[in-house]
Amino acid sequence: MAYDYMREMMRTLLLLIFILFPAVDAYSDAGHDKAHDMSGEKTKMGMHQADNAMQNMKDAGKYEYIRVETPAGFNAVIGTKNHLEELKPVIVIEKGVMIKVFTLTVKDVEFDIFPGKSIKGWGFNGNIPAPIIRVTEGDRVRIILMNDTDTEHTVHVHGQTKPVISDGVPFIGQKGVKKGETHAIEFTVRNIGTSWYHCHVDSAHHVDMGMYGAFIVEPKKEKLEYDREYVYVLDEWPTAHVHMHRETGEGNKEMTAGHDEHSTMTMHEVSEPEHKQMDEKPVKRDWYPETYEPQNKVYDGFTINGRSFPLTEPMLVKEGERVRIRFINSGYQQHFMHVHSHKFIVVARDGSYVNEPQKIDTVGIGPGQRVDIILFADNPGIWPFHCHRLNHVTNEHIYPGGMLMFMKYVK
Amino acid sequence: MAYDYMREMMRTLLLLIFILFPAVDAYSDAGHDKAHDMSGEKTKMGMHQADNAMQNMKDAGKYEYIRVETPAGFNAVIGTKNHLEELKPVIVIEKGVMIKVFTLTVKDVEFDIFPGKSIKGWGFNGNIPAPIIRVTEGDRVRIILMNDTDTEHTVHVHGQTKPVISDGVPFIGQKGVKKGETHAIEFTVRNIGTSWYHCHVDSAHHVDMGMYGAFIVEPKKEKLEYDREYVYVLDEWPTAHVHMHRETGEGNKEMTAGHDEHSTMTMHEVSEPEHKQMDEKPVKRDWYPETYEPQNKVYDGFTINGRSFPLTEPMLVKEGERVRIRFINSGYQQHFMHVHSHKFIVVARDGSYVNEPQKIDTVGIGPGQRVDIILFADNPGIWPFHCHRLNHVTNEHIYPGGMLMFMKYVK
């Protein structure tokens, strides 16, 4: 193996600059600009460069990147803090029955899906994903939904058996919950394992807007042995999507007292909307009470717990641990999660125990499905953990990004 | 929980109007028009509104919707009648052998995939999906194909072992069957469970046109115990697809006696064809006898047994029943069928028994695959049953629609 040590040393120096001044490009912009002056593309490129520089300045220090020194000699960004919250219940006793009460308020959310890309969504309690709800088999659970947005919502718990009126389906079990309203669903928890909850109004749209969270049911007696648990909710996002919200229905009309129906437009980004129906009114249907906008999206953002790399959170493990990972796919595409240099076994599907003793390294999780795995932490290091649809490891089609996080061994 | 009872009452009244006069919008169009007059968009919106109104008038009473009173106080549309036919064989004895003879005639079909959207396809016996063929393990089966369309077809039974000449692959086992011709395939049925049949000429196109049906083989001794059976064939449709058919080949030339080759165009819809090769002749290939059109489609219709919600048929069950559901995916995308508030187990894959005792609630069925499940009807009510790729629960990108049906408990 032939190495040019001088070149390596210079490269290392440049990388040190890169590492020490993360908001400044490691490779001199001046040099690039000069090159482009000579290529006659100065004006456009210059502006583009300037935009980038400004964006970089704006972003400087915005994200608290977690870095590690790698064996290759880099101080590599491996993520940011993005921990899932867990929602603590209020315990009430009614007629001698203990009820665990969880209150969720839907709020407008604006967040950076990846550096420089702001997204608007709706979040239960303002979080995307929503906070984890964790209960025990046999618990009586009440979920109170409040709404602080202009659009109707409900909460539906996927994977749990319950009465129709607590299933969260609008027009079937309840009415959509309007701004300022409150509605409760209640049921006894019968199905163990990893479930999830999401909004069921105009689902194809609202789930896409980030209205989902883990609903975990601990069995009375856990059969599995593990040392650590992680919950990962997978999703895709249309980063260039123009979200349109038209306030319709007599309910909204009353609320907007004296105002006519109107449209508001929320832009995920201004460039290239996929649909251009702004000047058309949605077609009313004689077989459904509400009208919704068409949702024809192009997905170019891919998230683990609502963030794309490098805003994903590293997964910390200790050597020798058995790590239970609960994958929930809240998106509309199947994802194939793969971890480098490790094997794992599937221990539960849709919450129920399964017996798949074989070791695999790439597991498919379909839309709506949950797959629990146990990973054996037996190979210390820093390891990529990502979807192996490699075009999902991109942000706006640029590698790396998307559904990528790092598994890092700690002492 | 704070309720504004007056508002609720008014809403209920409006909904009653909606329910009683399904062809009339529940919410006054006049009010909308007024709003748009003020916004200066009158002309366009007015015309659009008028179109909608006319469409609604035209559709009024066209579909015999099935409605149920829901706990939420709605008289909700939960589907229409759309039952799969089962094809009875003619029994013949040849040389002492009993043969079950099924005759299928391919016909041009035009049907509404969802309200207001007409689609042209090809159907075995004029049905999409084709009628169920049900036989018993060990049967001798003959399928006679007749063709009443301008395009060649064959019938191929997927999942059944047979001689090459009865496999339905054009140029390999037989010639394509032209208009007016008849061709028979014959084989002894060896593989139990859920198979399916489809055309194998220009398959990517012909299967997309609806040429598929269930082929069910009852075992001599059924291991499974169940009380009721449903068969669901899943597919996606390009509702805006412009179907082009060019009559080519010397065979057609003879039939069109004295006419030159010509093109006919069948529009699924006039707007926005995905491909615009109308003025180009398909490239001939020196390695295949026939030339076909490119099929580059955008799928925005999603069907269970050939219909999108609300034209899907409700699935009726009784409390306590074990319901065997045979899913067949005749489309080109994987689907993930989920039922609310119930669990099921997978009992067969591609026709063969499997042992997957764990309960799941969302099952993936890949293109060409069959998955049989047994669902335990233990939670009376009205429950959505749908693909959890939620963008498949839409019609032309508008929720709800697509691969959604309702499971309804009956006495």
Next chain:
Amino acid sequence: MAYDYMREMMRTLLLLIFILFPAVDAYSDAGHDKAHDMSGEKTKMGMHQADNAMQNMKDAGKYEYIRVETPAGFNAVIGTKNHLEELKPVIVIEKGVMIKVFTLTVKDVEFDIFPGKSIKGWGFNGNIPAPIIRVTEGDRVRIILMNDTDTEHTVHVHGQTKPVISDGVPFIGQKGVKKGETHAIEFTVRNIGTSWYHCHVDSAHHVDMGMYGAFIVEPKKEKLEYDREYVYVLDEWPTAHVHMHRETGEGNKEMTAGHDEHSTMTMHEVSEPEHKQMDEKPVKRDWYPETYEPQNKVYDGFTINGRSFPLTEPMLVKEGERVRIRFINSGYQQHFMHVHSHKFIVVARDGSYVNEPQKIDTVGIGPGQRVDIILFADNPGIWPFHCHRLNHVTNEHIYPGGMLMFMKYVK
């Protein structure tokens, strides 16, 4: 069954002409042109025809098609020779340890993905897929990577446990290997069965360019009994993709001594590039050392071992054999492989033995996954073996093509 024997005889004659003169269209072009003269589309169609004719002339004899006489009376093209190479190691002994050394050189590759469609890619040792690396459980393996292209690369072995520095991830375990450089990874093989290797630089792009191959680990004691083995690597290709390569980084600058940064463009085809960022510089990111182009592709080529039908190689079997097939999905879409008139069982997933005794006929292989099956060759004939996403059985959307090969019984 009514047959028009005269018509059949004429057709057979025409087909004989087709078969004997494969570069000449079976059906007279003159006749077509005449038809189009009459339709007034002469000029355009004529030119198009001329182009086709020229292409056919150019291609005549270019591909050595394998043909079989079929029961239907055709001399059908069933593929070409396209056998996977197996890379023999050099054995070295270092400090008493035997090491199997494999040397891979990345080269620019240009090949026909299907007749008339040339593709540019990068190939390990100039092959797409790369040659099979076959070792035994417990072997010490060294893979030396050399690079003869203008872009950095690495080699990563998916499914094998190893130290970080031998994992092939740029910036983590090593630096990208530049043109003219050499880099070795080394590890002891611990995971049996079907693994694979691929480049890990700008993976979403480089794997798409064909940088993948099988890495097979024979167990010390094979539990499975089989008579024959085939390895099939599945992938999708963007045949209209315009590949852009911009040489960036201080490393490249040194190499291009005195030249400014420049762009080179590699066209898969000149028509309709999907992205048009040619005039924009890729956005630099303060969290990653390198900049890459966006890769937003439309996949319309589908390959088994790097070729689409009819350039796929037929799979030869003998009656009575148990055939082990190792599927590796190196693409970004799931594929569903189906063989006509046969059943098979899944015997390994991601290299590890599994116990799925049921017979199936259509198996899904997700991106990154490996599925080993054993197929029972019990039904002599010529049988299509293809992905049942039937739109994957096309070349540029035209059926047949893509992920289709023929299984042929031989004596």
